[in-house]
Amino acid sequence: MHAITYKPQDFKNGQSVRWCPGCGDYAILNSLQKAMAEVGVSPDETVVVSGIGCSSRLPYYVNTYGMHTIHGRASAIATGVKTANPKLSVWQITGDGDCLAIGGNHFIHAVRRNIDLNIVIINNEIYGLTKGQYSPTSRLGFVSKSSPYGTVEEPFRPAELTFGARGNFFARTLDADLKTSQEVMVAAAQHKGCSVVEALVNCVIFNDGTHKDIADKSFRADRTIVLKHGSPMIYGQNQDKGLIIEGFNLKSVTLGENGITEKDILIHDAKCIDPTLHFKLGNMKGDLPVALGVIRDVDALVYDQAVEKQIRTVQEKSKNKSLSDFLHSLETWEIK
Amino acid sequence: MHAITYKPQDFKNGQSVRWCPGCGDYAILNSLQKAMAEVGVSPDETVVVSGIGCSSRLPYYVNTYGMHTIHGRASAIATGVKTANPKLSVWQITGDGDCLAIGGNHFIHAVRRNIDLNIVIINNEIYGLTKGQYSPTSRLGFVSKSSPYGTVEEPFRPAELTFGARGNFFARTLDADLKTSQEVMVAAAQHKGCSVVEALVNCVIFNDGTHKDIADKSFRADRTIVLKHGSPMIYGQNQDKGLIIEGFNLKSVTLGENGITEKDILIHDAKCIDPTLHFKLGNMKGDLPVALGVIRDVDALVYDQAVEKQIRTVQEKSKNKSLSDFLHSLETWEIK
Amino acid sequence: MSDTAKVTSLEQVVIRFSGDSGDGMQLTGSLFSNLSAIYGNEISTFPDFPAEIRAPQGSLSGVSGYQLHIGSKNIHTPGDLADVLIAMNPAALKVNSCAIKSNAIVIADQDSFDKNHLEKAGFVTEDPFEELQLKGIQLILAPISSMVKDSLAETGMDNKSILRSKNMFALGLLCWLFNADVEQAKHLLENKFKKKPAILQANLKVLQDGFNYGHNTHSSVSTYHIDPTDLPKGTYTDVKGNQATAWGLIAASEKSGLPLFLGSYPITPATEILQELAARKDLGVKTVQAEDEIAGICTAIGASFAGSLAATSTSGPGLALKSEAIGLAVMAELPLVVVNVQRGGPSTGLPTKTEQSDLLQALYGRNGESPCVVLAASTPSNCFDYAFMASKIALEHMTPVILLTDGYLANGSSAWRIPSMDEFPAINPPFVHKEMQPTWTPYLRNDKNAVRYWAFPGMEGFSHRVGGLEKDNQSGCISTVASNHQLMTDLRQAKIDAIADVIPELNVQGNPDADVLVVGWGGTFGHLYTAVQSVNKQGKKLAFAHFNYINPLPKNTEAVLKRYSTIVVCELNSGQFAGYLRSKIEGLHIVSYTKVQGQPFTEAELTEQFLTLLNNDK
Amino acid sequence: MSDTAKVTSLEQVVIRFSGDSGDGMQLTGSLFSNLSAIYGNEISTFPDFPAEIRAPQGSLSGVSGYQLHIGSKNIHTPGDLADVLIAMNPAALKVNSCAIKSNAIVIADQDSFDKNHLEKAGFVTEDPFEELQLKGIQLILAPISSMVKDSLAETGMDNKSILRSKNMFALGLLCWLFNADVEQAKHLLENKFKKKPAILQANLKVLQDGFNYGHNTHSSVSTYHIDPTDLPKGTYTDVKGNQATAWGLIAASEKSGLPLFLGSYPITPATEILQELAARKDLGVKTVQAEDEIAGICTAIGASFAGSLAATSTSGPGLALKSEAIGLAVMAELPLVVVNVQRGGPSTGLPTKTEQSDLLQALYGRNGESPCVVLAASTPSNCFDYAFMASKIALEHMTPVILLTDGYLANGSSAWRIPSMDEFPAINPPFVHKEMQPTWTPYLRNDKNAVRYWAFPGMEGFSHRVGGLEKDNQSGCISTVASNHQLMTDLRQAKIDAIADVIPELNVQGNPDADVLVVGWGGTFGHLYTAVQSVNKQGKKLAFAHFNYINPLPKNTEAVLKRYSTIVVCELNSGQFAGYLRSKIEGLHIVSYTKVQGQPFTEAELTEQFLTLLNNDK
């Protein structure tokens, strides 16, 4: 099996893609197909599960087994696929509405149970398919068809919610950043356990430019940082900015200023079991760059494997090899 | 109105309480009735909403308006009550199953939206009413009727999940600690916005002693700390232990040892907007004492009030006082 | 085309506007529709949105349509095949070529019929009309794009913006063709673009250009005129079904004096109800866009308990999710309006298409014996009336009411006389009153209609607990007593049955003396009515009864139905109402005529079906 | 009581065990039930759990009961009124005083009839028997507690533990009364308490004491004997409905060669199915205790897609929550077994009580035209067979199957001959096979039964996408084409209809030549059958047909029903099956006999009802 290698082409099929011209979802689809090729699991052993939404149409465009299911239930359905057959590589593609509105409960439970899924949340901060209502990630005050005077509720931050649900893998990427997208998807697939990837994506029609303040090429390098495990947290157009800790807070500094050198800069430790710093890194904004890349990547007990292991252990000890064995092992009597 | 004061008795009714003898829920009921009296809102303007579970039977025993609803939906129903009439004092009483299994999504959304509810999660780490299946707060490896070989999934920690959902008020108490229970419930009621109180409660029948490792009188003082805003984090039988920060971690120290004095001990700041430390305090266990009392209590935009305010603002600017006004303000034409 | 310049008088005409999503066909259509309505014609419209949100320009999947039926009277549907088609590009022509009459007038933008566009629309030859075998049509091929460009060349607007006015050229042409008042059209534009003067000026100019072009170039062509109707006096506006539903709820809120609360979650084709109400903060409406459908209905149940007129809106899959909570409202006997805008099923099905297949779900989709009221609106504008009635029944009878509409009603529109609130009956919820104390209990009922009295938080001395467990009929405490459960089950049913006393009786239209009765319910009214009329006009006899009240059925239902030897139940599902009637009334002979295609009936297929049936019966 | 010592032979007897939750009455009951079964009697049992988990000792709400019906043959129900009551305290006496025959034998623990206990049970006088007007009973008042204390005084056990053996004393007494083999009883105890030798010894001693006490003290009293039946040879065990359901699924998993997956969420009275399967890791069963019912079914749908035999188990409110997802399985045409253990409704209703009121929900509780198979088990042990059949149909016909059981079946038990797996038919899911390529598409169907072929992940070359949107019948791509939707709607229905070809025909029991046919379905079988038999024995004519296959109905249903002038449909709801039959078959005269009290029918009330009906008919 290992000898076979795949090309992104192997994960494409003939279906014509039906997103709006300019939709950020196209980039995610491409990155995913590249990542799948790199990961190298056969299309026949790969399953892509989604709910409902523009983003959730994605499985139709990937040449694997796929389920385009019902709104919000992708995490639960994917949990079933993976638990039933842990050998499969299971991806969940979902939107901010699908995953965090109606699907919120299944999502946090999949994360908590640590099912070995690769969950990609395509976060365009809007309900695209239903034509423009605010979503649980829309910012406070956001004006939309269903909030004509602006919302009065704080959004979820997917990183925070993932950690709140005891998540062990979280990464973030931008539709425009194909390289990071592919990288974090590969890392997500390689992580054993539930991986959450937040993809910041543009909806040209109903929420155009929502991520522009960080995504725009002209200042993206200054407003984002791509975290790499083991590397110092350095970023910026000129790679001259870095992050340090001050008290309980993160702070952005400029290398060379105030005597700061690379040595002072935090080294990213995605493997740290305590999530405190990941929590803070996941929440950076404003003066701090938005973190892209793999923020947390910690190994822990994986549900679907543990289920199989428990079954094996019990089976090894049990005399029952069939239902008949079991039934006859009960309190029985003979009628002759 | 302010002149009227209430006694716990005013919140009791004649209904005979039907929990098992020895059930920890009794203590919560008593504390709640005392807290309600102390808060001083009239029983006629108080609503207690619950889902289904042993714990969710509580509304029947409180002499207020009450709804014993369907499993898992209490947060959503309470959201409706409070948004429809923000003048009411609305309590949600819920179990670990009701709130965090089937009700998880409504819970995190109520927290995120910051509806002004007082949510009391009666956490006995078991499904009591259905006679003993594990719950989302049951510890890893827990053996129950539905996990005869032990669970293979990590539990939620309600504090962590609350903060992950961007919660602004979290407190914890123990069934046996009536004083703290009453205090945190009063604080929850006084907090404007969504307050979450986790009550660690014993189920004598199906999960007896689950909180014993901290609840037992003989060592409770050494294994728990009752946090008070503005006070140093001192605890222990002899009030000689305290918490300090070391790097990104909390540490328990003994006053008088290694030159530690009260000055070195952290002062609890429940009002700190950044939740990092609250997150850590909420998660303490093992070498660190389990935190009781109010861990976080931060003011923020309150949904139900913001809704009303938005309506008022729009109404002040609008000429439409009735549906007729509005309809006639549309594009219309006359047939004569 | 005809050679002599004359004005032909028409009784009715069906016009179909069609172009790329970006071509503004919905706007053009609705402007012309309003124009006709203002002139005094009856109208009925239906949009035909593309399946994709924004398909590639010029592609078949990107065609957006709008059908308009104008007439002197008796306009109950948007019509079957179009008499006039406006096709802004080849894709629009292709998509609609089956939807027009063989001799239809087709107005097309000549400029867009270039090689590029023809290819995008999948034409293989250079003559799309030939390729589609459109032989009998009367073609008006106008170089719309280039004329608009010329016309606005000096405005300094960019090309893209200029071309956005193409639709106004088409509107102008139509005004000429139907002898409509251009000045009136200009008024409408002035209103619409009040805040965008530059665009307004451009549009006004192009509108006139279009009119002039028709007048000058085709002055020899026959134009049309539709006599105005004798409509009731009043102020009219254009209303879509979803708007009417939202406004009907507001009317009930005003009439009952209770604040309106909507808990909802977006879902096609019901979303506009939420949006419409979210925008009505001026009228004090509270909306919660909940995290899902279950939360939507649950917030509404909470609001109802707290004393609001509470509603939730959804479509089929959402209704499925709400079913457990509807049961809670049944058990707690709380007022609640559940609006279900039906779409094609099962599962996610055909979200943008219409269907009537949620009837049995509405009636039976809950655990236990869980009766609730089911109503169905039958025209876009009577969505207002039935939303009002749903609220009235819910509030006065302390019960959830499911109001069924559908994608066809929701998006369809007609001209609507704005009613005065005095035309609507009072709403008197059965509030508790002080004198009931001290013997009041939460399940104290009005003997006449089995309705319990309503107390809500804030009312002094009436605090009580409700819930989903069976309750003792006297004390309201939890009860597992066998006889009490039977009693409460019977009471909950009796309460619903008693509503038959307050709803209108079923009335028979068409020819009541016929042997055959056509039966319909909900959104098929217009098509059925028109087809029955047409059959009767042909000298055959056909009676017609249409149901808006489904549960309970009108009191005289059995008596009416038993008068006919054959009952043809027509519906857009596989026979749900037919089965329901059979299950309720023994001894009927029911023929079920159904269609499950995501599309309304057509008048033609119904007429044909009825004629065949009557002929076979002979 | 009789004065002469003799052994009376009985055909059948109903015994009711009753005491405080802590008194071990369920164990005593099931031990005696097994003892009878081993002896060769037919048995049927039903527990009667208290509403509270652990009510205060001695209180009315804390009484736990267990009813056992033993007989030589024809034991189909746990019986109506008890011939023998074991009442461990006054509360138990009071709660059951209406459930016993007027001349019943009552065995009571004299020691517990003290002032304290009498008060707790709400007695106001000192003579509870008088107070309850139990005049005709034969009372055996034994000082059970004190004798047990004496008997175990020397074991060194504490008082509380000692008193736990009280139930064994009662068991000993019963052994004496029914001439049962004490040695056999001891064997059972030895098995049960294998791992707790101290308790075993105590129990064995007390058991013998009880027997001796009866023998010595009441040697002059009449004892009873029930002849053994001619049961089929084999190995027997005791089985409850929920266990049988769980095991039936495992059997289907073995027969199909597919792993069994259950996704579920605890809910009374279905929880034991989850628990039973969670414990069957030795047989490789995978269970996911999901976060809610929706996740329960969704994990199962995922598992089904992945190639498992997938099931989900629930009760009414849970079925409501699952309704949207069932629609997905309908649309995706995936095999799925949904077990619904019905309980009292609506809403949370009466969770611990039985009812048949989820029938219409099972049939219609989904959006859109969403047909699926509905089966109903009719005895605790045939839950095994129908769980097996549900799985077989789901897998072979690629459809969700809803299996209805109820609280009565779920908790009731009977002796069950462990079948050999050879007795069950093979299960052959319609797997794709290599030769189908390259023309295979996801909706390629078997022409005969309209079933699509099944490919799942891991199968090389068959990767494909399924989903909830309507799909093109050929390509499996999303389609909004009108005619395709009609076709697919019809095909989904045809697929279900075709299942009528493979299920057994309806058969008529009782007296087939009668004019009146009694019809039942599901869990009421035992009571209906017994009552019909009894009516026929009385010289009246009554035919009886019981339905296990609800959708589709057996092929001959219409033919059978049309043979009878009157059809009495008896069910534990307000007439759901009656309405269903009417909706399916015109021209029937159906009388609906219903009961919605959270309780099974009684044989007596049914018999009376039938006799009245037959007399009126004359």
Ligand SMILES: Cc1ncc(C[n+]2csc(CCOP(=O)(O)OP(=O)(O)O)c2C)c(N)n1
């Ligand atoms: C049960 C149900 N409720 C609601 C809907 C309507 N619906 C479809 S997609 C969607 C939101 C999609 O938002 P998101 O997941 O962010 O996807 P996007 O379109 O933005 O990619 C909604 C509300 C549905 N299909 N089913």
Ligand SMILES: Cc1ncc(C[n+]2csc(CCOP(=O)(O)OP(=O)(O)O)c2C)c(N)n1
């Ligand atoms: C829709 C639905 N699903 C399941 C149930 C069954 N059920 C009732 S309570 C409960 C769990 C209760 O656990 P928890 O909330 O922790 O309450 P506790 O009894 O432990 O206080 C369950 C699963 C139900 N009543 N309704």
Ligand code: SF4
């Ligand atoms: S509406 Fe937005 S999210 Fe949907 S396809 Fe178009 S651009 Fe993408």
Ligand code: SF4
């Ligand atoms: S089962 Fe447990 S939680 Fe329920 S009432 Fe008894 S002790 Fe309390």
Ligand SMILES: [Mg+2]
């Ligand atoms: Mg989105």
Ligand SMILES: [Mg+2]
């Ligand atoms: Mg619990």
